[in-house]
Every structure is written in structure tokens, then in C-alpha cells.
Amino acid sequence: MSDWIVFFENNYIPLSQAKIGILTHAFHYGTGVFEGIRGYWDADAREVNLFRPLEHYARWRRNASILRMALSPTAIDLTEITAELVRRNGFEANIYIRPLVYKSAQRVGVCPDEKFDYLIAAMPFGAYLDTEHGIHAGIVSWRRIEDTAIPGRAKICGAYVNSALASEEARLNGFDEGIFLTESGHVAEGAAANLFMVRDGKLITPPPSDNILEGITRASLIELAHDQLALPVVERSIDRSELYICDELFLTGTAVELSPVTRIDHRPVGLGEIGPLTRRLRQVFSDATHGRLPAYRKWLVPSYQHVLAGLPA
Numbered sequence: 048m049s050d051w052i053v054f055f056e057n058n059y060i061p062l063s064q065a066k067i068g069i070l071t072h073a074f075h076y077g078t079g080v081f082e083g084i085r086g087y088w089d090a091d092a093r094e095v096n097l098f099r100p101l102e103h104y105a106r107w108r109r110n111a112s113i114l115r116m117a118l119s120p121t122a123i124d125l126t127e128i129t130a131e132l133v134r135r136n137g138f139e140a141n142i143y144i145r146p147l148v149y150k151s152a153q154r155v156g157v158c159p160d161e162k163f164d165y166l167i168a169a170m171p172f173g174a175y176l177d178t179e180h181g182i183h184a185g186i187v188s189w190r191r192i193e194d195t196a197i198p199g200r201a202k203i204c205g206a207y208v209n210s211a212l213a214s215e216e217a218r219l220n221g222f223d224e225g226i227f228l229t230e231s232g233h234v235a236e237g238a239a240a241n242l243f244m245v246r247d248g249k250l251i252t253p254p255p256s257d258n259i260l261e262g263i264t265r266a267s268l269i270e271l272a273h274d275q276l277a278l279p280v281v282e283r284s285i286d287r288s289e290l291y292i293c294d295e296l297f298l299t300g301t302a303v304e305l306s307p308v309t310r311i312d313h314r315p316v317g318l319g320e321i322g323p324l325t326r327r328l329r330q331v332f333s334d335a336t337h338g339r340l341p342a343y344r345k346w347l348v349p350s351y352q353h354v355l356a357g358l359p360a
């Protein structure tokens with residue numbers, strides 16, 4: 048791993064020098080909240096465009112407050128730190144940004160105190176799954192965590208044991224990715240991605256009350272489907288067996304982007320190939336993330352050009 052510059056304890060320092068103590072509360076008890084943001088390299092403009100960083104940082108700040116961590120930098124401040132990281136590292140590639148705010152007290156005892164810190168790391172990052180050809184997904188035996196146990200709408204570190212168990216089980220069983228059901232048996236989402244299915248020309252996705260993470264890619268896809276393709280989008284609970292009879296299926300997320308699912312639990316989805324609406328949506332999403340749709344340039348924040356000054360906090 049390269050010795051990239053990271054933002055740690057309010058300083059830009061090499062990754063090799065950014066260390067936490069072994070008694071850090073979050074390390075033992077999972078009391079942190081993280082984010083995941085992508086930056087897309089535009090070779091013509093020689094620019095790394097951050098994808099919806101203000102929305103990601105706004106979500107991060109809101110969700111950190113679930114663990115009573117009130118981040119003082121605004122979403123704009125945090126975006127500016129991220130752009131500075133890109134500049135200091137001189138990235139000329141697609142990147143992934145990992146912010147993490149965590150309970151930092153050095154002591155044993157599960158009840159947290161007020162002490163917290165945050166870091167932001169950025170690194171070159173390619174495709175997470177092979178999205179070119181469809182993936183084979185499998186329902187896992189683990190159930191998605193309930194909001195009454197650990198709020199799944201926030202990227203709480205400890206909650207990701209749930210996702211780690213699910214994605215490992217799926218891969219050990221020969222699938223590319225796992226899909227969670229809720230305790231009540233409805234489809235929730237992928238191990239680290241939201242889920243959409245197409246039935247009778249409608250795009251259907253589970254609601255936040257089915258314990259999903261409220262994904263920014265999901266929200267972007269809903270807007271693009273509605274505005275660019277005039278496609279009706281319905282948020283409602285989905286039964287497991289609907290996944291076996293739907294026409295098209297795909298996962299969305301910062302890491303997976305839009306990943307078509309062409310097989311589910313050893314059954315073909317539709318004709319067993321990437322469906323026409325999935326193809327169009329993937330194209331529109333890629334156009335939006337790469338700045339080819341003027342109406343959605345607003346989602347991109349360049350790192351090398353300074354454009355943040357003057358934006359509302």
C-alpha cells in the first residue's frame with residue numbers, strides 16, 4: 048500500500064504515520080461512523096470530480112449524531128479537505144474516499160464518553176465488482192440488522208459485522224454477492240449496496256423502513272430514472288420470491304456503482320442477461336458520474352479547481 052497523504056487528527060500526514068492506540072473505544076466496540084465517496088478521473092480536463100461529496104458529508108454528519116458525535120466542520124469544509132487530499136496526493140485516477148468519525152477515548156468500558164476524532168483517507172480505486180457482465184447473487188442466511196438493534200441507515204462500524212458475515216457467506220457459497228432479508232422476511236438490500244428490481248416496466252426498491260441504508264446512489268438513480276427515462280419508481284416491500292420472477296434486478300452503491308444481477312439463487316433473472324432498462328440506467332448513471340449530462344454537473348465537485356468558496360454551508 049502506498050504512503051498516501053491522509054487527514055488525521057487535523058493534519059495532513061503520511062498514512063504510515065497515522066496510528067490509533069490499541070485501547071481506542073471504536074476499535075473495541077465498533078463505535079464509529081464511516082462514509083464512502085467516489086472521485087472520477089476526467090483525463091481530458093485532468094480533473095478528479097468528487098461525486099456528490101456535499102450529500103455524503105451531510106449524511107455522515109447527520110448519522111454521526113446518532114452516536115452523539117457532533118462534527119464541527121461543515122459539509123463544505125469536509126469537501127475542501129477532500130479536494131486538498133486529492134491535490135496533495137496528485138491523484139490522476141478514479142479514487143475512493145473513506146471518512147471515519149470514531150469514539151477515540153483510550154480505555155476499557157463499553158459506555159462511550161464525549162471524546163471523538165475523525166479522519167479522511169483517499170486512495171486510487173477501480174471497479175468493486177465486475178459490473179460489465181451481470182453478477183450471481185444469493186440470499187444469505189443472516190438477517191439484516193433491525194433499526195431497534197443497530198440503526199442500519201447509518202454506516203456504523205459495528206453494524207458492518209452483519210455485512211461482513213453476509214458477503215463472506217455469499218462468496219464461500221459461490222455467489223458474487225449476498226442479499227439480506229429483514230427479520231420479517233422482506234428483501235432489504237445487498238451486503239453493501241441497495242437493490243432495485245424491474246417488474247412490468249416499473250422500478251421497485253425497498254423503503255427505508257425495511258432497514259436499508261439510505262443510499263446516495265439509490266437516491267441518484269431514482270432521480271435519473273424519473274427525470275431522464277420517465278420511469279415510474281415505487282418504494283415498497285419486496286418478497287423473496289419476487290426476485291425469482293422479476294424482469295431485471297440490480298444493486299447500487301458508491302463502491303458497486305450499478306451492478307446488474309443476472310442470476311439469483313441459481314435462477315436466471317429474466318432472460319439471464321442484462322436487461323434493457325438496467326442497461327439504459329447504467330448508461331445514464333455513468334453519463335452523470337462522468338460529467339456528460341449537463342443537468343447533473345451539479346453533482347460533481349472538481350478537486351483541482353477551487354470552486355467551493357461561496358457555497359452555502
Ligand SMILES: Cc1ncc(COP(=O)(O)O)c(C=O)c1O
Pocket residue numbers: 083202210236237238239240241259260261262263264265299300301302
Ligand atoms: C449496507 C449498505 N447499503 C447500501 C449502500 C449504498 O449506499 P451509497 O449509495 O450511499 O454508497 C452501502 C454503501 O456502502 C452500504 O454499505
